[in-house]
Amino acid sequence: MxxxxxxxxHERTKHLPNRPARSAGYLDWATEPDxxxxxxxxxxxxxxxxxxxxxxxxxxxxxxxxxxxxxxxxxxxxxxxxxxxxxxAWKSYSGTSWALRMxxxxxxxxxxxxxxxxxxxxxxxxxxxxxxxxxxxxxxxxxxxxxxxxxxxxxxxxxxxxxxxxxxxxxxxxxxxxxxxxxxxxxxxxxxxxxxxxxxxxxxxxxxxxxxxxxxxxxxxxxxxxxxxxxxxxxxxxxxxxxxxxxxxxxxxxxxxxxxxxxxxxxxxxxxxxxxxxxxxxxxxxxxxxxxTSKPVTEGVIYHYKEHEYFEKEIPAMSGEGIIRQRRSAQAYDGKTTITKNDFFAILDKTIPRSHSAPFDLEPGDIAVHLLIFVHRVIGLDSGLYFLIRNEEDIADVKQKCHPYFFWKMVHDAPNMSNLYLLQKGDFRREATFASCQQDIAGDGAFSVGMIAKFKENIENNPFLYRRLFWETGMIGQILYLEAEAHSVRGTGIGCFFDDVVHKLLGFDNNAYQSLYHFTVGGALEDTRITTLPPYYHLKKNVRIGVILKMQYPNDLYHNPDSKGEDWPSH
Ligand SMILES: Cc1cc2nc3c(=O)[nH]c(=O)nc-3n(C[C@H](O)[C@H](O)[C@H](O)COP(=O)(O)O)c2cc1C
Structure with missing residues (x-):
């Protein structure tokens, strides 16, 4: 069936603390795909x-x-x-180069x-x-x-x-x-x-x-x-x-x-x-x-999302194209940079779908993904676990599936975001790091996120929705990337996380909801050994690129020897 x-x-590809999902376990450079x-x-x-x-x-x-x-x-x-x-851009280090994309x-x-x-x-x-x-x-x-x-x-x-x-x-x-x-x-x-x-x-x-x-x-x-x-x-x-x-x-x-x-x-x-x-x-x-999960022909559906004001409007002198072009992932965070409460609200608010706003008006389907937020360094907000409900229909259901001891205290000073809740106060940096396959980036930023999708019901209704749930998380991730840049911090997608550790943290005891993607935002540390070159300089006459590396990094930079997660696939 x-x-x-x-x-x-989905179950067999969960990363567990004592068992990563199956992969080759090493990088076979001889077969690295173009x-x-x-x-x-x-x-x-x-x-x-x-x-x-x-x-x-x-x-x-x-x-x-x-x-x-x-x-x-x-x-x-x-x-x-x-x-x-x-x-x-092109990145270059020690005679090797690799291309990045928008x-x-x-x-x-x-x-x-x-x-x-x-x-x-x-x-x-x-x-x-x-x-x-x-x-x-x-x-x-x-x-x-x-x-x-x-x-x-x-x-x-x-x-x-x-x-x-x-x-x-x-x-x-x-x-x-x-x-x-x-x-x-x-x-x-x-x-x-x-x-x-x-x-x-x-x-x-x-x-x-x-x-x-x-x-x-x-x-x-x-x-x-x-x-x-x-x-x-x-x-x-x-x-x-x-x-x-x-x-x-x-x-x-x-x-x-x-x-x-x-x-x-x-x-x-x-x-x-x-x-x-x-x-x-x-x-x-x-x-x-x-x-x-291949899709059969289905009845065409026109989706409508709620229309509501943005928390933050124009940011003066901030170019849209400029932000798209400067977007990058952080490799590491400084463990210090804070963001203001208003910036935090503005960032989250952009992830809420609206009918006449990009990107959700491309109509990915019924909104099924909510955000579990680990707040580490947001000025004016207690550190702790928060939850943003992106589809109001799910609120009672999600609450009922979570630990009974969570506060579910509405964050009142988040205008237009009536569905942002404080679940539990405290320092969750270690939990966030551990849940994201022990990647420090999840605890060293201002906040990190677990994207919690309404899972079982969607998959049971239509198995092809399995793909669509991930698409919705990717769209949220892209908004977070741009919003981070627009608020002078930097984002990074996190595909490597211990699925059931997140579920346990929330108190889920079945697969009604599942965490499908993580993300982190904070003050990035630059790796000054790497040089940056313009995106299409290789097309100019007489330009020779050294060895073209297809992946992100030469091997010695890719694995952080200090990281506890060094035995893990890096994502
Ligand atoms: C779906 C997805 C999952 C990712 N997972 C991780 C991760 O677990 N850890 C990490 O350090 N970076 C992660 N990244 C960041 C990528 O490594 C990064 O996007 C890629 O190297 C390209 O660099 P750029 O984003 O600066 O263009 C992820 C990115 C995406 C889109």
Whole structure:
């Protein structure tokens, strides 16, 4: 039974203090996957780089009032991609270099790929087509071509102009390092990429809407995956497809009619996926859970979230694009930096979904994730355990499942956030660190978070929601990354945590709710040995990069010898 299989996968991929989830247990550098997918045999089209930073305020990443609609031109599409899925920097240390991207990824392994279905464009002989985005050189790789008539059927269906973007996952990129738990990380990364796309689209006056009625099979047909010759273990799994449209224009469709989907089947798809590794380990439970959580066709649903004022509005002189570009993960925290109570409230408030604000108006589905917060260094707030309810319907249920001794005292001075509660006062730095696989980053920041999802009921209703729960956590993570930067601190996603330690801390004795992702925010310590280079400097003439390291760090920097968790997979 699908449900059982999914729950079984979830259970076996829990990290326990005395047993990590199964992985190779070491890094086999000889089979390290190439972080960049390309489709050999296609003729890449160079996308232009943006030459001016948008003057939109940071707040305009979220709200939609000030962002003037810009045409769906090749240049603007290039800008959307550069700012969401493009490179953000090169890092270099001791003769080795590695690229970072606008979208974060566990272990910097980047399993997420983007594909586009574009209307006829001058830059492609006035044809439309299906393209793969390769961020390494910021190019579109044309995989299939169609004429205007073909496109007009789609435009007529959506009753407006726009285009499609699909996100897919290459599980092997993550399982190479993280083994069986990698499926979870791939879906966190999808959630991060969803939010990245939504924010960047907003700056152009565009909105992305998740086409929630489509099945995984439909997406495969549209992206030509059933006509692609995949290398064993390196297949891309379609996750979701967005329609990108004018922000100010409502979209009443959440699917694509089957006759239009079928017409993609008649296209000729070019390009052979590059080989990522010369050898692989077979993590078959990932293929199983992927298949059990693949999505059937469902009724299209339009989701509405509550509309409410933001706690903090415009931050003067804070550029939205600037914050996107400067976002980084912290490797370590100083154990000192504090944030104010107001900044803390402002950060949390942005994670609450609103109907006409990015990123949640892409409509990931029913809101199912709440935040357990370990407050360590917030001025004006007692240290302790807090809980932010993001969907009011769950409050009684969550309370009932938690330890009876928790206060559930509403934090009254958090305007518009009536659902922030103090559970227990105290110093929880050790508990936070321990719960996050003994990673010091969870205790040395101003606060850290466990994302608690309504689990059993969702999975039992629809096993495909397993992926979606992780997407929601990834979206929250992306907001926290940007909010941290906007408030002069730094965030880091935490995929490595002891699942049941968190559940025990809350008093859960079943899987009605599960912690699916952690996050930490605080004052970062910079590693001054590492130099930073511009994102696309490698494309300039006469530039030679030393050994390109595909992962985050050379080995000696990656493992902190002082860390108690050194025997653990680093995430
Ligand atoms: C889903 C996810 C899980 C992560 N887990 C951890 C973690 O457990 N520990 C850690 O130090 N960093 C973690 N990171 C941070 C990544 O290592 C980081 O995003 C990646 O190296 C890219 O660097 P950047 O975020 O600066 O672009 C995680 C990031 C993501 C997106």
């Amino acid at each position: 699908k449900v059982m299989k999914v729950i079984e996968y 972080p960049f997918r390309s489709y050999d045999g296609t003729t890449p089209i160079q996308l232009p780089f943006s030459n001016a930073v948008s003057d939109a305020n940071y707040f305009d990443l979220f709200t939609r009032n000030n962002n003037r609609f810009q045409a769906f031109s090749f240049t603007n599409i290039a800008h959307l991609l550069e700012l969401s899925m493009g490179l953000s 979208n974060p990824s566990s272990g910097n392994l980047h399993p997420t790929e983007a594909h586009l279905v574009l209307p006829p464009i001058q830059e492609y002989n006035n044809s439309g087509g299906v393209f793969h985005y390769n961020p390494q050189s910021h190019v579109l790789e044309p995989r299939a071509e169609f004429d205007e008539q073909f496109w007009l059927k789609l435009e007529k269906h959506f009753r407006q102009k726009g285009f499609l973007i699909g996100l897919t996952s290459i599980y092997w990129r993550e399982s190479w390092k993280y083994g069986e738990r990698a499926f979870r990380y791939c879906n966190h990364d999808i959630g991060h990429a969803m939010a990245c796309l939504s924010f960047s689209a907003n700056l152009l006056g565009w909105k992305i809407t998740y086409l929630n009625s489509l099945s995984t099979k439909d997406m495969e047909v549209i992206l030509g995956f059933q006509k692609t010759t995949w290398k064993e273990f390196e297949r891309e799994e379609p996750d979701l497809l967005f329609f990108v449209h004018k922000s100010s224009q409502n979209l009443d469709k959440r699917g694509i009619p089957s006759d239009i989907i079928k017409s993609f089947d008649s296209l000729h798809f070019k390009g052979e996926p590059n080989q990522l590794s010369k050898d692989h380990e077979d993590w078959h439970v990932i293929d199983e859970v992927s298949s059990e």
